[in-house]
Amino acid sequence: MSQHPQDERFVELVHLVKAYPNPHGDPINVVEDVNLKIRKGEVISIIGHSGCGKSTVLTMVAGLNPITSGGIVVDNREITGPGPDRAVVFQSPCLLPWMTAYQNVMLGVQNVYPHATKQERKEIVEYYLHLVGLGESMHKYPRELSNGMQQRVGIARAVALQPKVLLLDEPFGMLDSLTRMELQQILLGLLDKTQATAMMVTHDVDEALLVADRVVMMTTGPRANIGEIVETPFARPRDRDAVLEHPDFYPLRGRLIQFLEDEGHRRDAAAAKARSERDGQTVSAVEEEQVVGVEEVAEASAEAAPMPTTPLGETLDQVHSEQHVSS
């Protein structure tokens, strides 16, 4: 697939570190020394326990989350912030509710193809909405669409930017299993059609195997790292039945699950050890407590976005403290 040597390392993560402060203000590495090379056109999926830092890695590649140390290079250029060359499909569809599906996709297209004529842009938007099967309802508002359909728009919006890397952050995590299967099929079709380089975070083992060329397994945080990488032997273009019938599928699946179980045990053991040491009031109890604290911080930072509140008579001080537009 790759002719040039730089295509072998189209996306490169070098000694990537992310630190969050623990409750005492000391930095703790949530993700530590992650190194990964991704070929052009390759699809990578990252799995791991929730809170292990897999989403942190993805948001760092997206540029939405500042890097503590190390670097990320995409197509020979080190990334410094977010941009449409690294389009993201978020876990929740994140559509703008005051715009139709068409307008949501057009918002990005307008910015990425500034020299295209109106007609050309219209064709691009319509093309991608048709690809995800929304040709009929492209002028509906998000609230008129089911969750699955909204996420289709989210995917179309990202792919229409023709990004260098397509980033998917647990894109089907909020969908029921039938819809999820439908969307996985659509995603596979899109990846085959566009030959896109992609990175997908998921905690669904089957999904990881189905979509990816390589599955990256991350160890449990803090100091999360890449544990193992497996290549999938399934041919492209792919479809679900062929993958499920492949003789290597179940052994690979077993291997992934084994890894996750081992990591789970390791984490439980560490937590139990910390607890027993704390109860025994050993000297190192404080340190272990910090570690547990960090895990919570990391999880909170990775998963939970602060909920905006909308009371009427709030004072400006409160407004100030609730401000999250700190880009």
Next chain:
Amino acid sequence: MKEIKYFLLKLIDVTALNFLEPVVRLCYGEEPKVQLEKIGLYILVPMVAFVAFLGLWWGVADNIMTKSGKVPTPPVVWHEASSMWSQHLAAREQRADFYKKQEVRVAELEQKLAQLETPQFEQRLEKTKADLEKLEAENSPRAKSKRAVYESMASQVSNLEAQIENAKTAQYAGAPTYIDQIILSLKTVFFGFAIATAIALPIGILCGISRVFMAAMTPLISLFKPVSPIVWLPICGIIVGAYINADNSSLPPAFISSAITVALCSLWPTLVNTALGVASIDKDHINVARVLRLGFWSRMFKIIIPSSLPLIFTGLRISLGVGWMVLIAAELLATNPGLGKFVWDAFQNGSSQTFAQMFVAVFTVGIIGLLLDRIMVIFQRAVSFDNAQAMAI
């Protein structure tokens, strides 16, 4: 039939008159028991409460004696309200009469002017003028009498023209009726509300997007927000008086200072709610904007403003309510023609009739405040993307 029902239900939803919904549904025989229950709750109970209030008022009012007579009872107030209405109608008729007469008069004068300004008359005027110049050049004694002739001829025309002008511009000078005063009050409140919005929206948005600006504004806002309209009014009056003269301005200074007072008191809810709305934009939407690398204006008009519109309108709604409340006080003190001044004049008069008029004013202020609030609710619903479903379908 179904279409009419859906249309009515949608209309009720859009206008936020939800208490009518069970009535419509009952008319179409939809679950009569449930609808009757709702009618009882949303229409019957409030009506009973209101009637009870009227009874209480009546009972209490009859027993309070003041120097302006007894406190007016509901029927007295009602009677006063209807007589104020008929006074208004009578005044309107008078005014219409006045302008009708004026039209007739203008037409008469114009006809006269047309009769006068014939070519013959022009010729005679020209000739007299030429004669006059000739006599003056000769220094003849007849020049003086000739000049008098010429001037009287010329003044005939200018006199008529001046009369027409006068007749045209004459304004009906009757006292403003109660309805006129309500309209004046509404003008003042909307003028003030417009000023407040023009100040509060940009500052609120800046507060929401910039922490620095918010930090700079917080002490000012906290300091001035609690200041009462009674304090602003004299200050505004003096400053406005320094720049605007009562005689040569199209807007009277009392009007402007009332409006500015309204603005100063009503801009805070809009400002605070706008700042809150902008500051609490969904983080995901901000991320979308960052990934798409939207420019400042595009971010502003496609993401920040639409997403904070519901809260902005909540603020505007509170602001308009505050403004209307403040206005009455401001007008009362500034003696700006309007409802406030009406109440003040009634108080000064002190008769039992004007006492009843003050009660009419209370209900007028209440009903208009209610209507303004309803209008804002309708706007608020129209821009709120979460429950605007009914509008879209």
